[in-house]
Amino acid sequence: MPVYYLEIIVVALGLVMLMVDAFVKLEDKRSIAWIGMLGLVVVFALLFKVKWPESTEGAFWQFYSSGDRLALFFKGIAVLTTLIVLVMAVDYAPTVVAQTANPEPGAHRQAGLGEFFALPMFACAGLMWMASANNLVSIFVSLETVTIAFYIMVAYLRRNVGSLEAGVKYLILGALSTGFLVYGFAWLFGITGSMQLSEIATALAKPGVNPTMALFAFGLIFVALAFKVGAAPFHLWIPDVYQGAPTPITAFLSVGSKAAGFIVMLRLVTPFLASPALVGKVTIVLTVVAILTLLVGNLAALPQKNFKRLLAYSSIAHAGFLVMALASSPPAGGSISMTPATVIAFYLGAYLLMTLLAFLVMTTLRTKIAGEELDSFRGLAKRSPFLAFAMLVAMASLAGIPLTAGFLGKVFVFKLAVEAQQWTLLVFGLIGASAGFYYYLKIAASMYLSEPGKDSDVSAIPVSPLAKITMILLMIVIILAGFNPGVILGLFA
Amino acid sequence: MSIIEIIVFLPLLAALAVGLGSPARFTALGASGLVLLLSLVTAIQFSTSVEGTYQFVSSRTLLEIAGFPKLSLAFGLDGMSLVLLLLSAIVLIAAVMVAPKENAIKGSARLYYISLLLIAGGAIGAFCSTDLFFLYAFHELALIPTFLMIGIFGHGENRVRTAWTITIFLGVGSLILLVGLILAVSSLGATTFDIASIITLAKTPETAMSPDMQGWVFLLLFIGFGILVSLFPFHSWAAPAYAEAPTPVAMLHAGVLKKFGLYGLIRLALPLAPVGAEKWLNLVLILLIGNILYIGLVTIAQKRLDRMLGYSSVMHMGYVFLGIAAGNHIGLSGAVLLMFAHGISIALLFALSGWMREQFGTLDFDKLGGIAKPLPKLGLIFGFGVFASLGLPGFANFAAEIEIFFGAFAGEGETMTWIRWATVGALWGVVISAVYMLRAYRNIFLGPLPKKLATPADLDWSMRVPLILLVATLVAVGFVPELLNQYIRPAINGILLVTPG
Numbered sequence: 001m002p003v004y005y006l007e008i009i010v011v012a013l014g015l016v017m018l019m020v021d022a023f024v025k026l027e028d029k030r031s032i033a034w035i036g037m038l039g040l041v042v043v044f045a046l047l048f049k050v051k052w053p054e055s056t057e058g059a060f061w062q063f064y065s066s067g068d069r070l071a072l073f074f075k076g077i078a079v080l081t082t083l084i085v086l087v088m089a090v091d092y093a094p095t096v097v098a099q100t101a102n103p104e105p106g107a108h109r110q111a112g113l114g115e116f117f118a119l120p121m122f123a124c125a126g127l128m129w130m131a132s133a134n135n136l137v138s139i140f141v142s143l144e145t146v147t148i149a150f151y152i153m154v155a156y157l158r159r160n161v162g163s164l165e166a167g168v169k170y171l172i173l174g175a176l177s178t179g180f181l182v183y184g185f186a187w188l189f190g191i192t193g194s195m196q197l198s199e200i201a202t203a204l205a206k207p208g209v210n211p212t213m214a215l216f217a218f219g220l221i222f223v224a225l226a227f228k229v230g231a232a233p234f235h236l237w238i239p240d241v242y243q244g245a246p247t248p249i250t251a252f253l254s255v256g257s258k259a260a261g262f263i264v265m266l267r268l269v270t271p272f273l274a275s276p277a278l279v280g281k282v283t284i285v286l287t288v289v290a291i292l293t294l295l296v297g298n299l300a301a302l303p304q305k306n307f308k309r310l311l312a313y314s315s316i317a318h319a320g321f322l323v324m325a326l327a328s329s330p331p332a333g334g335s336i337s338m339t340p341a342t343v344i345a346f347y348l349g350a351y352l353l354m355t356l357l358a359f360l361v362m363t364t365l366r367t368k369i370a371g372e373e374l375d376s377f378r379g380l381a382k383r384s385p386f387l388a389f390a391m392l393v394a395m396a397s398l399a400g401i402p403l404t405a406g407f408l409g410k411v412f413v414f415k416l417a418v419e420a421q422q423w424t425l426l427v428f429g430l431i432g433a434s435a436g437f438y439y440y441l442k443i444a445a446s447m448y449l450s451e452p453g454k455d456s457d458v459s460a461i462p463v464s465p466l467a468k469i470t471m472i473l474l475m476i477v478i479i480l481a482g483f484n485p486g487v488i489l490g491l492f493a
Numbered sequence: 494m495s496i497i498e499i500i501v502f503l504p505l506l507a508a509l510a511v512g513l514g515s516p517a518r519f520t521a522l523g524a525s526g527l528v529l530l531l532s533l534v535t536a537i538q539f540s541t542s543v544e545g546t547y548q549f550v551s552s553r554t555l556l557e558i559a560g561f562p563k564l565s566l567a568f569g570l571d572g573m574s575l576v577l578l579l580l581s582a583i584v585l586i587a588a589v590m591v592a593p594k595e596n597a598i599k600g601s602a603r604l605y606y607i608s609l610l611l612i613a614g615g616a617i618g619a620f621c622s623t624d625l626f627f628l629y630a631f632h633e634l635a636l637i638p639t640f641l642m643i644g645i646f647g648h649g650e651n652r653v654r655t656a657w658t659i660t661i662f663l664g665v666g667s668l669i670l671l672v673g674l675i676l677a678v679s680s681l682g683a684t685t686f687d688i689a690s691i692i693t694l695a696k697t698p699e700t701a702m703s704p705d706m707q708g709w710v711f712l713l714l715f716i717g718f719g720i721l722v723s724l725f726p727f728h729s730w731a732a733p734a735y736a737e738a739p740t741p742v743a744m745l746h747a748g749v750l751k752k753f754g755l756y757g758l759i760r761l762a763l764p765l766a767p768v769g770a771e772k773w774l775n776l777v778l779i780l781l782i783g784n785i786l787y788i789g790l791v792t793i794a795q796k797r798l799d800r801m802l803g804y805s806s807v808m809h810m811g812y813v814f815l816g817i818a819a820g821n822h823i824g825l826s827g828a829v830l831l832m833f834a835h836g837i838s839i840a841l842l843f844a845l846s847g848w849m850r851e852q853f854g855t856l857d858f859d860k861l862g863g864i865a866k867p868l869p870k871l872g873l874i875f876g877f878g879v880f881a882s883l884g885l886p887g888f889a890n891f892a893a894e895i896e897i898f899f900g901a902f903a904g905e906g907e908t909m910t911w912i913r914w915a916t917v918g919a920l921w922g923v924v925i926s927a928v929y930m931l932r933a934y935r936n937i938f939l940g941p942l943p944k945k946l947a948t949p950a951d952l953d954w955s956m957r958v959p960l961i962l963l964v965a966t967l968v969a970v971g972f973v974p975e976l977l978n979q980y981i982r983p984a985i986n987g988i989l990l991v992t993p994g
Contacts, residue, residue: 402634430672434668449641449644483555484556484564484566
């Protein structure tokens with residue numbers, strides 16, 4: 001089966017879900033999510049079955065990079081993220097219903113819930129396409145598919161001011177960054193005369209390339225991509241949008257959108273890094289951005305008191321480590337080190353597991369604890385040892401404690417930086433990682449070391465079987481990958 | 494499954510079992526008993542005539558990809574790790590026995606025993622790993638359980654603060670260490686994490702690191718490991734943490750886990766960067782004198798038994814550093830022997846001070862006194878601990894310290910080198926520790942009994958068993974150091990071999 005069928009299947013699934021929502025009389029619309037989940041499980045299984053095109057095949061394939069396991073891996077990330085986001089969305093449904101219900105008599109009491117499950121499917125299709133896009137046009141179109149779906153999802157809780165505010169911020173800044181991207185693409189096309197990434201790479205590597213113009217194009221494109229992945233100084237939207245958006249969508253943004261942003265960044269930056277005339281300056285830009293992002297993400301996370309804001313800064317911090325990997329491309333001339341692509345892919349795989357686990361716990365808790373402040377986690381270990389432990393594993397992994405997947409991600413990045421002799425970057429990476437110990441363990445401290453507040457609820461917290469199974473699976477994979485990175489690496493290396 | 498794999502994974506599996514619902518104390522006791530038994534079996538089967546290679550080796554390759562060293566879950570023992578394994582096993586079972594019964598624990602008893610098992614499991618895993626990655630990773634396994642144990646079950650108002658301090662210190666120390674290790678592995682161009690192969694590379698002149706690089710690597714490793722061992726001036730986490738930690742955690746941490754840093758220095762830092770070690774020798778000497786003399790004086794000033802013990806354990810690390818700085822056969826053997834002896838004796842003292850805190854409600858010197866008369870058995874065993882700790886002949890500590898001093902003073906000629914001056918300084922440490930240990934003993938056990946002090950019943954059998962186990966170990970090794978030296982000697986020979994292979 002050709003690989004692009006997968007995107008078509010996912011879009012079709014989304015359409016089916018919309019149709020079911022519109023025409024089938026359902027008592028409980030949460031069953032729509034099950035269609036999506038089962039469909040995505042099938043798509044995920046099909047990922048291991050698809051075949052890549054022969055180079056002679058024409059037309060449609062020119063938008064695809066060929067024979068690229070990394071692309072498949074990122075498609076897997078997109079599918080898995082969407083799957084877990086749907087699991088969260090099912091638990092989150094009561095909040096959505098409360099914020100979107102139609103007050104008119106005779107309306108379905110869950111009106112508006114169906115689209116909340118269907119929209120992630122379209123975003124997922126976009127993310128999947130993004131993973132294998134190798135043409136400026138397809139990159140742009142897939143990126144916009146994803147972004148537009150996100151505009152709607154972020155602002156989905158239409159009676160919630162926070163959600164609307166987040167939506168507007170995301171829309172305005174997103175549109176601005178799109179402008180940068182298109183302008184950058186136009187320059188790139190002007191310099192190289194091609195939309196195809198492989199041809200762009202060849203053109204940039206020629207000695208005749210005009211470095212000023214090429215760097216200008218690079219600057220424009222990089223601004224837009226830095227916005228997508230949340231790298232400083234283009235990270236300002238992240239905390240507000242993450243805090244305001246519905247929790248499952250925050251998780252989706254934080255993992256899916258970031259992963260796709262990084263694969264596009266990888267594909268677009270690599271030609272510049274491969275060009276002898278440009279590599280020096282591009283590396284400097286990447287290094288500066290990595291340092292800024294590491295500092296902003298990690299230091300600003302320290303005083304945060306809101307859980308979602310904390311995870312927002314943490315996601316900036318992790319973007320910092322990822323740009324650090326990109327900035328540590330091994331010096332040309334046959335080195336034995338891993339490629340930044342491998343490191344970034346592994347890091348994102350690990351990041352997916354731990355971030356989604358944290359958000360999953362958060363969604364389960366949301367209705368049972370007072371709010372999203374860290375203080376409302378107080379004494380959680382006594383109320384629900386299971387959820388507290390799941391959160392502890394997620395935090396340990398995010399902090400990079402050994403024998404979790406997150407630790408290996410950091411080891412790979414540090415090793416890359418050592419081999420590229422990026423000593424300054426390494427020092428800032430260390431500062432960032434040490435700060436991480438503090439703010440991630442702060443959540444553990446709140447759960448385990450503080451007594452619950454005086455008049456807070458201390459009853460046990462029920463966990464839905466679906467969420468529980470997902471959490472257990474995520475925890476097992478996090479620890480397994482901590483012992484044996486091959487669990488993740490084997491999927492693409 | 495090799496026997497070492499079983500030993501390493503027993504505590505971890507026991508922790509998992511407790512988490513899934515098996516009776517906590519029973520499981521922990523069973524697992525630690527088995528660990529001790531199996532460690533003794535390995536000690537008996539261990540061949541002391543083999544030099545410089547690991548025994549009981551097992552290896553499972555986990556990851557082999559281009560550009561990243563081969564990663565395997567590999568275990569094995571040489572004489573040094575065997576001695577530390579024995580130490581861990583003995584302290585572990587004593588700590589579990591000393592730990593309170595389930596219903597006496599405020600809060601979740603499961604969490605208590607899981608943390609205890611994970612801390613010990615991490616230490617054992619680190620000592621038995623022959624793969625650099627897992628050597629590092631297993632040690633860090635103890636980080637979060639320690640944080641939780643001190644924060645939840647610790648004593649005193651400041652326990653949460655203390656939990657933070659130790660976690661941040663150890664976390665940052667481990668990160669510095671990590672960078673040092675990555676630097677070493679990368680600049681040696683190692684294609685595997687197997688420690689023996691990495692060291693072979695480091696010892697082969699063609700592949701060894703440049704002197705500059707060795708300097709950096711040694712400095713990073715020395716600071717990183719040093720923070721973990723409470724090297725002066727990075728020691729400030731240690732004493733409060735041990736004073737406020739629950740008794741079994743203090744025993745395991747001060748007794749076993751802290752030895753990891755020293756183990757790492759001998760196992761990795763010296764062989765990987767010998768030139769770097771020479772380059773920084775004077776820094777090492779200055780800092781270790783800080784440990785012995787400055788911390789020694791700080792220890793004298795303490796007014797509470799648990800804090801005094803905490804500082805004394807920081808101070809005694811200075812001797813081990815001296816043995817390592819000596820870098821010769823006798824100094825290193827003494828260092829390893831002292832790691833064992835100190836581990837057992839400090840565990841003994843922390844077990845006793847924990848019991849006393851429970852019974853008397855205080856450990857302040859000026860509120861206690863004269864309790865040797867009503868509690869003779871406590872007085873006797875505490876006396877053993879004190880004498881062992883200050884290195885009286887007949888205890889393991891004496892044998893070890895003598896070896897270290899001989900090792901550090903060794904050499905031809907009569908010129909006073911830096912290390913000889915340091916040794917002279919360190920000798921005064923013996924006097925200092927005699928001062929504070931004997932003063933503590935006098936304050937608590939001799940003199941008049943304060944009127945307000947209610948005296949509890951003497952040690953019962955549930956306490957006596959672990960204590961006697963520890964005392965017996967100290968005395969046995971003290972009278973027959975050969976018991977352990979037979980293992981240490983070939984291991985140190987192997988480490989000091991100049992040519993690889």
